Amino acid sequence: MDNMEPVTDEVEAESQKPGAYIAARHRNPQETGAAAAGAGNYMVAGICALAAAAVYVIVLALLWLDWQTLQSA
Secondary structure (H helix, E strand, O other), X not given: OOOEEEEOOHHHHHHOOOOEEEEHHHOOOOHHHHHHXXXXXXXXXXXXXXXXXXXXXXXXXXXXXXXXXXXXX
């Protein structure tokens, strides 16, 4: 219980109510850094999605051209 610290904000401090206690072992020290680092993963996912869409369009065009060639033969 030594590592427990009160979590209070200005409203609770003014009202003199006891604040919530969160043990240090339950806190996430990388919480602030994880939000900023996660943005890069979405950029890579977006680039991959655009590349997949382009490949899909190319495959559809090839299938259509092949179908047109088969119909004329």
